[in-house]
Amino acid sequence: MLINETSKITSLTKKAIEYYTEQELVFPSILENGYRDFSADDIERLKKISVFRKLGLSTEEVKAVFTDETGNTLQKLSVKKELSIQREQAKKVILDKISCGKNFAEISTDLMAIEQSATVTEKLLDAFPGYYGRFICLHFARFLDEPIITDDQQSAYREIIEFLDHAPPLVFSEDLQTFLIECTKHIGIKIIKEMIESTKQSIENPEKFLSENKDILERYMEFKQSNVYKNSLAYKVQALLKEFNKTSGYYDIFIPAMKKLSVSYADYYKQMELASEKLLAQYPEIAKLNDQSK
Structure with a gap:
């Protein structure tokens, strides 16, 4: 034609x-x-x-x-578009402040926070492939809109950028890649946000979460201890991610730096630790499973 x-x-x-x-x-x-x-x-x-x-x-x-047969590129671009929309909304708020009489010095830290948030979230997406990258990017994005005021925060920001710039590649074997693509190809931004919100609610009120999900948690614990799970591709993925996070510096560098950078993340992390203590107190077998997987 x-x-x-x-x-x-x-x-x-x-x-x-x-x-x-x-x-x-x-x-x-x-x-x-x-x-x-x-x-x-x-x-x-x-x-x-x-x-x-x-x-x-x-x-x-x-x-x-x-050129991408997995669909990861489209999903990554979707996350970028979502974050871009959030940043444009933040810029509108700053414009509203200026129109109400705020001077440029007063809004400069807010504007810098938008720019720094963009840098970290972009690098999160680049450093970690596929669904994992999209999840942690959206998870941490909500903690990155605070202005950097102190020298400690500025130092933490530099640590995070340095870590993400030099993070080793996260490599999955061919069978695990196929498994992840099949399991996550329908997981979009909305579902990831719902998962994050569910996690947020569970740590804010762990007693209510444990009470309302007692049966589900018990079935989950039973499954996690089964040979079916231990021989599954899902188990292999979890083990690989845990090992990667442990050896890449994710726990030793990235998480401590995030706690220094973001006050809201530091508070969230404390809530998460308290919720984990309550979960372990009610289900001590979780601790055994964690020890076995180390």
């Missing part, structure tokens, strides 16, 4: 089609007369490109989506 007809079917201009061809997003064959011949697959690809471009993806991002 020649470019004129391709343009009509895809609702793209000839200039746009030529540009996407030059950018190697489509690969029409060349006829003897030098004209480009677009196949049915090229047409479908151009339609997808049109959609992605309308959603704000760059040509390089579109290219990355097409």
